[in-house]
Amino acid sequence: MATIDTSLVAKLPLFAGFAPAELDAILLEARSIRIPKNGKVFEQGEDAHSFYVLLHGHVRASKVTLAGEQVVVRYVSPGETLGVAMAIGLSRYPATATAVDDSIVLAWPTAAWPRLVERYPSLATNTLRTVGSRLQETHSRVIEMSTQQVEQRVAHALLRLAKQSGRQVDNGVQIDFPISRQDIAQMTGTTLHTISRLLSGWEQRGLIESGRQKIVLREPHQLVVLAEQAPEGKAP
Amino acid sequence: MATIDTSLVAKLPLFAGFAPAELDAILLEARSIRIPKNGKVFEQGEDAHSFYVLLHGHVRASKVTLAGEQVVVRYVSPGETLGVAMAIGLSRYPATATAVDDSIVLAWPTAAWPRLVERYPSLATNTLRTVGSRLQETHSRVIEMSTQQVEQRVAHALLRLAKQSGRQVDNGVQIDFPISRQDIAQMTGTTLHTISRLLSGWEQRGLIESGRQKIVLREPHQLVVLAEQAPEGKAP
DNA sequence: CGATCGATTGAGCCCTCTCAAGAGAGGTGG
DNA sequence: CCACCTCTCTTGAGAGGGCTCAATCGATCG
Numbered sequence A, B: 001m002a003t004i005d006t007s008l009v010a011k012l013p014l015f016a017g018f019a020p021a022e023l024d025a026i027l028l029e030a031r032s033i034r035i036p037k038n039g040k041v042f043e044q045g046e047d048a049h050s051f052y053v054l055l056h057g058h059v060r061a062s063k064v065t066l067a068g069e070q071v072v073v074r075y076v077s078p079g080e081t082l083g084v085a086m087a088i089g090l091s092r093y094p095a096t097a098t099a100v101d102d103s104i105v106l107a108w109p110t111a112a113w114p115r116l117v118e119r120y121p122s123l124a125t126n127t128l129r130t131v132g133s134r135l136q137e138t139h140s141r142v143i144e145m146s147t148q149q150v151e152q153r154v155a156h157a158l159l160r161l162a163k164q165s166g167r168q169v170d171n172g173v174q175i176d177f178p179i180s181r182q183d184i185a186q187m188t189g190t191t192l193h194t195i196s197r198l199l200s201g202w203e204q205r206g207l208i209e210s211g212r213q214k215i216v217l218r219e220p221h222q223l224v225v226l227a228e229q230a231p232e233g234k235a236p
Numbered sequence C: 001c002g003a004t005c006g007a008t009t010g011a012g013c014c015c016t017c018t019c020a021a022g023a024g025a026g027g028t029g030g
Numbered sequence D: 001c002c003a004c005c006t007c008t009c010t011t012g013a014g015a016g017g018g019c020t021c022a023a024t025c026g027a028t029c030g
Helices: A019-027 A112-119 A120-148 A150-165 A183-186 A190-204 A221-228 B022-026 B114-120 B122-147 B150-167 B181-188 B192-203 B222-228
Strands: A031-035 A038-041 A052-058 A059-064 A068-075 A094-097 A105-110 A167-168 A172-175 A208-211 A215-217 B029-034 B040-042 B050-056 B059-064 B070-076 B097-101 B103-109 B166-169 B173-174 B208-211 B214-217
Touching: A019 B029, A052 A094, A059 A172, A059 B222, A068 A150, A068 A183, A094 B022, A112 A120, A120 A150, A120 B070, A150 A167, A150 A172, A150 A215, A150 A221, A150 B022, A150 B029, A150 B114, A150 B166, A183 A190, A190 A208, B050 B150, B070 B150, B070 B181, B097 B166, B150 B166, B150 B173, B150 B181, B150 B222, B181 B192, B192 B208
Parallel strands: none
Antiparallel strands: A031 A105, A038 A094, A052 A105, A059 A068, A059 A094, A167 A172, A172 A215, A208 A215, B029 B103, B040 B097, B050 B103, B059 B070, B059 B097, B166 B173, B173 B214, B208 B214
């Protein structure tokens, strides 16, 4: 088994405040796994055998409802943890994690978590911060869905994706992984038809440039304006 | 300063796995505070000077948007923690906590958190579990808002409130604190008008019984049916 | 007993969904 | 290398759920 390079992970939030020797010890227990595009890291309902750190690529976490509808929970960027079910008291994964690009993850057996946490309590406090900020983000999403129109929500979603995983290209900022209209619909609680119409409109106005599973923000600032504009005068 | 009775808090999730002596030591640093009905425990944006455990009463956590709209984040029941901003890496409270009933909280200075966590690492793992389950609940809410109609969402919300804070009364289960149509609207992402119409309808059908800031579920099972019924055939 | 706050109810509209086709892009196998 | 097939995206037409606007009523409180 090849050793994992410490420098790759030393700066991740999960390992903040760790000494190199500690990091080595922890990494010794991890395996590096390559997940091909469209492969699953884990599936909703499955026994939570491992937890992960994404090293490379992009992963979509999604849940299916009883009625069979899919909702995208979030997109995972390199450096983030995923599948930390045990840490938050779950024995099964609450969502399905799908690689949207060829990806590489570090995997630890879930069984190791309690022992690691006991030995390195910072793991718990660091994870607490991570889960806390995800809670904040999810609350923001609830608030958006409660108070904003579809157009604003979609603009926000694209801006967030661009900030998180944007790549500078000649004519703007491109979202750095394949994403379909359907995916955006499942992130914003709409239908792919509405997203298609919306993006077509924006494209005509020169705000974006889009193709098959590809979106470039040409005028991010204009999108910010759109995202923040209230339907009509609301603020006192 | 009166000593706080250990037995009151020994069973709370936050203190799971603590020895009585440890509990005593932690409680020594807490103050007990009475918050009158409609009083604030803390306000959104304010410096996070303390964190709390609710001992008695009910507290509503809500956020205001830039546009000035309120959204109810959750209702806090006795035994739950609130205001743990520092633990999740925030220096200001992300929401406002209002007592909806005369309430009593235990308060610790936020400054004590890092020291307490270092000495009692279980505080971190216990809080991690709590924050994790709140994250799950918030995800459920996003999913409901994405896939369900208002009627289903409201039914779910009432059932959840009843499960969390229901009191058995002669003709059903009463939600054990004052709650207005407006509050329910802010929990479910609708308007008080829609809620009023909906509840009026349910009342006529004998499902519930309601008055000013008061709701009794007469036929919880019927509400479950309502909550789970898809608008039209959706599941494969 | 007036004033304030919560609840009710009607009318009309509009944003978004549903239903329905069809076109374009990419991948694959012969 | 071409033909086919699948997946993604586009676009139109129509309907409807829930919102907005508006007015009134009832209850609680000082």
